Amino acid sequence: MNPRLARLLTRIYPVSWRERYGAEFEELLETGRGGVRMVANVAWSGLRERIFPIRGLTPNRDTVPGRFHSLCAGAPWAIFSLAPLSLLAGCYIAACLILWIGWTMFLPGSDTPFGGGPQHGLANLYFQFGKYFYGCAPILVGWAVAVVAVRQRAKAVWPLTGFVLVAWIGAAARIRASRTEIPGGLGHIRMDFALWPWVQNGHESLVHALVILSLAVLPYLLWRIQIARTTLS
Amino acid sequence: MRSTQRVVSADTPEKIGHYSDPPLLVLASLASGPKHGHSMIEDIERLCGTRLGPGTLYGAIGRLEQQGWIEPLPVEERRQPYRITAEGMSVLRAKLTTLQRFAKSGLKRLELL
Numbered sequence: 452m453n454p455r456l457a458r459l460l461t462r463i464y465p466v467s468w469r470e471r472y473g474a475e476f477e478e479l480l481e482t483g484r485g486g487v488r489m490v491a492n493v494a495w496s497g498l499r500e501r502i503f504p505i506r507g508l509t510p511n512r513d514t515v516p517g518r519f520h521s522l523c524a525g526a527p528w529a530i531f532s533l534a535p536l537s538l539l540a541g542c543y544i545a546a547c548l549i550l551w552i553g554w555t556m557f558l559p560g561s562d563t564p565f566g567g568g569p570q571h572g573l574a575n576l577y578f579q580f581g582k583y584f585y586g587c588a589p590i591l592v593g594w595a596v597a598v599v600a601v602r603q604r605a606k607a608v609w610p611l612t613g614f615v616l617v618a619w620i621g622a623a624a625r626i627r628a629s630r631t632e633i634p635g636g637l638g639h640i641r642m643d644f645a646l647w648p649w650v651q652n653g654h655e656s657l658v659h660a661l662v663i664l665s666l667a668v669l670p671y672l673l674w675r676i677q678i679a680r681t682t683l684s
Numbered sequence: 685m686r687s688t689q690r691v692v693s694a695d696t697p698e699k700i701g702h703y704s705d706p707p708l709l710v711l712a713s714l715a716s717g718p719k720h721g722h723s724m725i726e727d728i729e730r731l732c733g734t735r736l737g738p739g740t741l742y743g744a745i746g747r748l749e750q751q752g753w754i755e756p757l758p759v760e761e762r763r764q765p766y767r768i769t770a771e772g773m774s775v776l777r778a779k780l781t782t783l784q785r786f787a788k789s790g791l792k793r794l795e796l797l
Contacts, residue, residue: 472742475764479721479738489737496739505746 452485460490463497465504502670503677504602523603530599531609535592535617542588543624543642549581550628551638563629589621593667601674614668622660623648704734706744711753711768711776718757718767721745748772 457480461473469476480493523530554564557574564578593614600610627633628640648656713719713727721741729735736744745766748754753772757765768776 468746472746472764474762475721475759476738476742478762479741482722483725483738492737493739496737496743499743500746505750 452480452483452489454481456485456490457481460493460497463494464500468500468505502601503674520603523599523605527605527609528612530603531596531605531613532616535596535613536620538595539588539592539617539620542592543585543626546581546585546588547626547637547640547642549577549584550626551640553577553581554628554638562631565628585626589617589663590666593617593663594670597667597671597674600671607675610671611668614664614671617667618660618664619648620644621663622656706736706740707748707753708776708779709734709736710741710744710748711772712780714754714766714768715773715776718765720760720763720765722763724766 454477457477460480461469461477464473464476480489483489550564553574554561557577558564596610596613596617599605600613623644623646625643625645626640627643628638630639633639633641645651645656648660709728709732710724712731713724716727719727721738725736725738725741745754749756749766753769753775754766755769757767
């Protein structure tokens, strides 16, 4: 195989893995048979190594900054509760900004950007993007929690706390935008949060929270199953 | 370590029954002496007809080394040979004994059909 392609394929693997096995692996790729099947095998194994890294290789200074690692160990509540909530707040601010810009640009005369807006064209694409970004934000934040938990080998209770909080806020948040109903505020846009969304908004909110929780927790759950299988065998 | 599984996706009858448990195959290959990656792939193919991809091979090597069942030897040029440890030997022996018992019982049942 072409040495350049071998080097490129080896880069799919995490740094800690490359430091340990990179040279010999590259040599094996260079001298071995090429082909699509082999490339697919290496790509799949590299991605798998990123998701389920070998435990002994994970605490590497190049992949996990020492300060962050100590922060995860010393203040897990900050990493798995405060940080996801702050990240989610940032995503919601960005979603509100997207909504406000779209409202100003495409619907300058309308009272609200919700309902009765454009059904096609660039405006539709823009608002759809904003809508999906807003909807997916809690799941993406949940995945970020899962990645940190996996890489830092955190105790299950902390990421689970993060998943529950993110799902709760995701189900509780509601964006409201209207020039007449919200005369004050920033750009006539306001976010409301119900403390007990399923009590105030019914079963729909509960289902929403459970969907967010299930999707956010899925990668973490897969990793735990993988670890359990490795330990059992 | 991955569980034992039979590869049944092959079309030809001689390919059916190929054994695919990469960590066990690596241990079995190293049981006959230290080898580097390329030799292991060739040896395993001769042993049971399964050709491991480089990614699969190094996935198994990494996990076996982490468990202390194989260990690296000094590098020869850019090639890294590995050898099986005493613990790896006993794991291999235990796994093969279980497989042997399983195969014996399975074949006995087939004979009764």
